[in-house]
Amino acid sequence: MAKSVLVIEDEQNVAAFIKQGLSEAGYDVFLAYEGRSGIELLGQKQIDLVILDVILPGMDGKAVARTIRGLGYQNLPIIMLTALGTTENLVQGLDSGADDYLAKPFKFKELLARIRALSRRNGSKVLPDQKLSVYDLELNSDAKTVKRAGEEIKLTATEFRLLEFMLKNKNKVLSRIDILENVWDINFNLGTNVVDVYVNYLRNKIDKNHTNKVIETVIGMGYVIKG
Known part of the structure; x- marks a missing residue:
């Protein structure tokens, strides 16, 4: 479970609200009001999870997330906050390196649920050199290849989790809700088409120029990998 949380949020009243709630829930909380100082704090403190606003002065949240990943914090959970809740913004946030995405305004208990879900995911172990395959496609859960x-x-972290989940459930038709709950651990607004967007991303990378298509659409039901 995450114990130490870095909040990078330029709205001081929002930052104070999050800090108070997390402190009362037993977390150690560090605040930064812009991206560069948040990145500096990350190098100075032991941080288990980052809560990151998208709209920040100077370096925006997406650039901060990319920088954090570029510095080698590949397994550090990042929750992105934004008032922009469209599918396009959601996908951009996840592609920049965030693990989860929470639209403002939000209920504090929902933020806590996201933190708990990411902590469980980050703490889960996979068997060394665990490989999943279908046709001539091979996924290595340990090496993340x-x-x-x-x-x-090359897949993004979200694309990798999606493919891994589908391969682990080979021959099972997975609904969009199944995928949302298991790949992102939480229900997004079901009006979003983020699942379809990411399935298309995957198809463009793993099925293009191959006769055998890995991901099949089951009309009205969801998606399946057969093999």
């Missing part, structure tokens, strides 16, 4: 016909395919 994906190959097709021996050629490595």
Whole structure:
């Protein structure tokens, strides 16, 4: 479970609200009001989870998330906050390196639920060198690599989790709700088409120029990997 949380939020009243709630829930909380000072704090403190606003002075939240990942914090959970709740903004936030996305205004208990979900995910262990495969596609859960016909395919963290979940449930038709709950651990607004967006991302990377298509659509039901 995350014990130490870094909040990067330029609205001081929002930052204070989050800090008070998390402190009362037993977390150690560090505040930064802009991106660069948050990145500096990350190097000075032992941080278990980051709560990051998208709209920040100077360096925006997406740039901060990319910088954090670029510095080697690949497994550090990041929750992105924003008043912009469209599918496009959601996808951009996740693609920049965030693990979860929470639209403002939000209920504090929902933020706590997201933190608990990410802490469980981050603390889960996989067997060393665990490999999942179908046709000539191979996913290595330990090395976090994906190959097709021996050629490595670069996936974002979200794309990797989606493919891993579908491969673990091979031959099972997965609804959009199944995918939302298991890949992101939490229900997004079901009006969003984020699942379809990410399935299309995956298809473009793993199925393009291959005769055998890994991901199949089951009309009106969801998606399946057969094999």
